[in-house]
Amino acid sequence: MSSQTFPSKLLENAVNEFSRLPGIGKKTALRLVLYLLRQDKGVAVQFSDAIRQMREEIKYCKVCHNISDTDVCSICSTPSRDGRLVCVVESVKDVMAIENTQQYHGVYHVLGGVISPMDGIGPNDLSIGSLEARVKDGTVAEVIFALPTTMEGDTTNFYLYRKLEPYQVKITTIARGVAIGDELEYIDEVTLGRSLVNRQLFSTTL
Amino acid sequence: MSSQTFPSKLLENAVNEFSRLPGIGKKTALRLVLYLLRQDKGVAVQFSDAIRQMREEIKYCKVCHNISDTDVCSICSTPSRDGRLVCVVESVKDVMAIENTQQYHGVYHVLGGVISPMDGIGPNDLSIGSLEARVKDGTVAEVIFALPTTMEGDTTNFYLYRKLEPYQVKITTIARGVAIGDELEYIDEVTLGRSLVNRQLFSTTL
Numbered sequence: 001m002s003s004q005t006f007p008s009k010l011l012e013n014a015v016n017e018f019s020r021l022p023g024i025g026k027k028t029a030l031r032l033v034l035y036l037l038r039q040d041k042g043v044a045v046q047f048s049d050a051i052r053q054m055r056e057e058i059k060y061c062k063v064c065h066n067i068s069d070t071d072v073c074s075i076c077s078t079p080s081r082d083g084r085l086v087c088v089v090e091s092v093k094d095v096m097a098i099e100n101t102q103q104y105h106g107v108y109h110v111l112g113g114v115i116s117p118m119d120g121i122g123p124n125d126l127s128i129g130s131l132e133a134r135v136k137d138g139t140v141a142e143v144i145f146a147l148p149t150t151m152e153g154d155t156t157n158f159y160l161y162r163k164l165e166p167y168q169v170k171i172t173t174i175a176r177g178v179a180i181g182d183e184l185e186y187i188d189e190v191t192l193g194r195s196l197v198n199r200q201l202f203s204t205t206l
Numbered sequence: 207m208s209s210q211t212f213p214s215k216l217l218e219n220a221v222n223e224f225s226r227l228p229g230i231g232k233k234t235a236l237r238l239v240l241y242l243l244r245q246d247k248g249v250a251v252q253f254s255d256a257i258r259q260m261r262e263e264i265k266y267c268k269v270c271h272n273i274s275d276t277d278v279c280s281i282c283s284t285p286s287r288d289g290r291l292v293c294v295v296e297s298v299k300d301v302m303a304i305e306n307t308q309q310y311h312g313v314y315h316v317l318g319g320v321i322s323p324m325d326g327i328g329p330n331d332l333s334i335g336s337l338e339a340r341v342k343d344g345t346v347a348e349v350i351f352a353l354p355t356t357m358e359g360d361t362t363n364f365y366l367y368r369k370l371e372p373y374q375v376k377i378t379t380i381a382r383g384v385a386i387g388d389e390l391e392y393i394d395e396v397t398l399g400r401s402l403v404n405r406q407l408f409s410t411t412l
Contacts, residue, residue: 013259014256021241031299032228036261047257048261050223053216055250055254056250058216069214069215
């Protein structure tokens with residue numbers, strides 16, 4: 001499709017824009033654009049408006065950097081949530097994933113990435129300073145690390161640990177182990193090994 | 207993800223709009239939206255503008271109904287193309303596919319679909335009247351059917367054949383047979399059977 005000749009410049013532009021998105025190739029982009037073209041004009045206009053409005057008007061919570069329509073997000077501003085418990089995550093997607101479990105009643109801190117020298121992302125590109133400030137305040141009792149189990153995630157955990165260590169705050173990390181429903185024979189040895197080392201007292205309640 | 211709680215209404219809107227596109231689920235939609243959010247504001251705005259402009263300003267060729275930026279498309283208005291040869295296709299995608307072969311020098315007629323009573327698409331929903339008018343004009347020598355080999359495609363072929371039969375015009379259909387590179391043992395029997403019935407004189411030039 002590289003030498004594709006489009007019957008229209010407008011069509012070509014729209015296809016190019018779509019195919020710039022991750023995981024969308026030229027063929028899929030063309031299919032999506034032709035779909036929008038077949039629908040009523042309102043469908044494409046509404047689509048276009050939603051994207052533009054989202055990008056132009058969306059805010060980030062001043063406290064936790066989560067996406068928000070207000071200055072302080074709905075999680076940080078809910079009085080029933082435990083503000084002394086702060087879960088550190090990489091991105092908004094992770095906040096949504098944890099919220100979906102309905103098992104967590106603390107608040108969050110969205111770093112906006114993990115330290116990755118290969119991609120040119122250093123500590124100063126992430127919202128680490130504001131996390132330190134929150135902890136320094138003395139209102140935080142426990143910081144839970146919930147970063148990805150990659151080299152970059154581990155590096156970030158280590159960096160944060162060194163930063164937060166001086167303040168008398170409990171630092172924990174989410175449990176790693178065999179996922180519910182997984183079969184032992186297919187688990188990688190690192191996970192299986194850790195799940196043995198970090199074994200828990202058996203309980204019939206969970 | 208059905209009971210997904212979004213941290214922002216704007217985010218939710220954008221995700222919903224994306225997931226309305228065919229083949230895009232909620233998870234993919236969220237991934238695409240968060241990608242646009244991570245980029246410079248200009249990227250999302252340009253994306254949004256390209257879609258809106260495409261939908262609002264795109265035209266269809268008066269002659270062949272192909273997508274066009276002008277009243278008559280670039281194919282119909284090229285003098286070197288043989289206007290007496292009209293290839294009937296379902297959609298713009300098929301025009302692009304045939305143009306890519308660089309083997310066709312006639313013009314097109316885009317039906318905008320095929321007759322499909324199950325989907326409520328009758329002959330009047332397609333640009334069949336204008337095809338008949340083109341043939342009636344007497345400037346068309348041959349009409350080539352290049353519709354999909356589905357029941358709907360066959361029905362449409364038959365309907366068109368009956369419509370165009372009265373006018374002294376040659377009616378042909380693109381060759382069906384074993385695709386180049388295909389192995390015989392994996393071809394369905396209908397295609398293989400037809401390729402034997404419609405066998406061609408061997409030639410060393412093609």
